[in-house]
Structure formats: C-alpha cells, structure tokens
Amino acid sequence: DVKVTQSSRYLVKRTGEKVFLECVQDMDHENMFWYRQDPGLGLRLIYFSYDVKMKEKGDIPEGYSVSREKKERFSLILESASTNQTSMYLCASSLRTVRGKLFFGSGTQLSVL
Amino acid sequence: AQTVTQSQPEMSVQEAETVTLSCTYDTSESDYYLFWYKQPPSRQMILVIRQEAYKQQNATENRFSVNFQKAAKSFSLKISDSQLGDAAMYFCAYRIGDMRFGAGTRLTVKP
Numbered sequence: 001d002v003k004v005t006q007s008s009r010y011l012v013k014r015t016g017e018k019v020f021l022e023c024v025q026d027m028d029h030e031n032m033f034w035y036r037q038d039p040g041l042g043l044r045l046i047y048f049s050y051d052v053k054m055k056e057k058g059d060i061p062e063g064y065s066v067s068r069e070k071k072e073r074f075s076l077i078l079e080s081a082s083t084n085q086t087s088m089y090l091c092a093s094s095l096r097t098v099r100g101k102l103f104f105g106s107g108t109q110l111s112v113l
Numbered sequence: 114a115q116t117v118t119q120s121q122p123e124m125s126v127q128e129a130e131t132v133t134l135s136c137t138y139d140t141s142e143s144d145y146y147l148f149w150y151k152q153p154p155s156r157q158m159i160l161v162i163r164q165e166a167y168k169q170q171n172a173t174e175n176r177f178s179v180n181f182q183k184a185a186k187s188f189s190l191k192i193s194d195s196q197l198g199d200a201a202m203y204f205c206a207y208r209i210g211d212m213r214f215g216a217g218t219r220l221t222v223k224p
Contacts, residue, residue: 033211040122042204042216050210058211090158098208099146099165104158 002027006091006105013112019078021108023091029103030096032074034058034066037088037107049074050096081112117207119215126195127223133180134190134218136205145209147181147188152202152217161203164188197222 007022025032030051035043035058045058047066055066063085067075074093078085089108094100116139126132138147149161164172164181171179176193192199200222205215 031211035214040216042117042119043206043214045211045213048211056211059213088156092158092212094212098144098210099163100208101148101160101163102158102212107156 002029002093002103004091004093004103004105006089006108008108009106011108011110013078013081013110015082015112017078017081017112019081019110019112021076021078021089021091021110023074023076023093023105024072025074025093025103026072027093027103028071029093030071031094031100032068033092033094033102034064034074034076035090035092036060037090043090046076083112086110086112117205117213117215119203119205119218121218122216123219123221125221125223126192126199128195128197130195131191131193132195132220134192134203134205134220136188136190136215138186138188138205138207140186140207140209142209145207147179148206148208148212149177149179149188149190150204150206150214151199152204153198153200158204161190192220195222197224 004025032049034046049068065077091105092102147164151159180189202217
C-alpha cells in the first residue's frame with residue numbers, strides 16, 4: 001500500500017516561530033501537494049510540486065514556502081507563524097497523470113498561539 | 114480559476130435509504146477528471162469514485178454511483194442502501210494538473 005507520512009499529528013507553535021511540516025511518500029510519485037483544511041472552506045491548495053525542485057503556487061501560498069530536494073519528501077515552511085495559520089494541513093502525492101488519484105497523509109493539526 | 118461548489122454543507126439520511134450529494138464545477142478545459150473523496154472522523158481521505166470527463170457512462174463502485182452531466186458541469190454522488198459507516202465529510206474534486214476541492218458536505222446516517 002502507498003504510504004504518505006506526515007511527521008506530526010498535532011503541533012503547537014508560537015507566533016513568529018519558523019515551522020516545518022514534513023511529508024514523505026514511498027511510492028515514487030512525481031506529484032506532491034500541500035493543502036490546508038478549514039471548516040466550511042474545504043481543502044485549499046497551498047502548493048503543488050510536479051517533480052523534484054519544481055513547484056507551483058496554489059490558491060493560498062501567502063505566508064508559506066515549500067522545498068522538494070528529493071522526490072519522496074515535500075516540506076511546507078511557515079516562515080513566521082501567525083494565528084491565522086492555525087489549521088489542519090494535509091499532504092498528498094500522486095502519479096503524474098490527470099487520472100491519478102491523490103494519496104493522503106493523516107494530517108497535521110497545527111495550533112499557533 | 115477552477116472552482117468546485119458543493120451547495121449542501123450538511124445532509125442526513127436514514128440507514129438503508131438513498132442520498133444524493135451535489136457538486137458543480139467551473140472549467141474551460143475539455144480533458145479532466147472528477148473525484149469524490151470521503152473523510153471519516155479518523156481524518157484519513159479515502160477515494161470513493163472517479164469519473165473521466167470524456168466518458169459518457171457514469172462511474173459506479175458498489176453502492177456509490179455518480180450522475181455526470183458535462184454540459185451542466187454537474188457531478189453528483191448517489192449513495193444507495195446507506196450504512197452507518199458512510200457517515201463522513203464528502204469532498205468533490207476536479208483535476209487537470211493539480212487537484213481542487215469543494216467545501217465539503219457532512220453526511221449523517223441515522224439508525
């Protein structure tokens with residue numbers, strides 16, 4: 001089975017801290033994604049990586065950056081965490097095909113105090 | 114920009130009955146895929162069903178089926194013989210390169 005692993009299930013950080021959310025997949029997928037999930041808003045795309053060192057902004061990239069130095073790992077970085085970044089963060093991966101389904105990690109619930 | 118709209122924030126169904134969840138989307142593309150994902154309380158996203166835009170025939174997976182109306186840009190999910198385990202958030206999604214999701218519908222199943 002495909003496994004997408006997010007490093008933390010729950011995370012509490014302080015305002016202004018630099019935060020790293022890590023995601024690792026074990027299926028040699030080209031595409032990787034970061035979403036944030038908020039009640040009533042669904043999943044919103046933050047960044048999409050279609051291959052190593054390649055990235056595209058999603059709908060809400062402000063305040064976030066990403067890094068993909070290796071195919072299996074896709075990191076989301078909050079340069080200076082703010083309270084409005086308190087959310088559930090979901091990572092996903094897929095094959096590079098439009099019919100490819102996304103495989104999701106179990107999510108990180110981030111609280112910024 | 115691609116948009117996906119789920120107009121029903123919450124739905125309720127009696128066990129063993131049928132329920133339909135609505136989804137509309139907006140695109141100028143002709144080649145794309147549509148998906149329904151389920152998110153139970155465990156938070157794990159699970160693929161329910163997918164549909165290729167070029168296929169006229171509606172996709173079916175056991176008790177789950179879709180009504181795909183390409184001209185109307187509508188993609189509803191029908192759940193037949195509802196079970197308690199169907200209770201979850203359901204997300205409609207659209208994929209060209211990346212994937213965009215709707216706001217979700219919370220489905221409650223009453224025993």
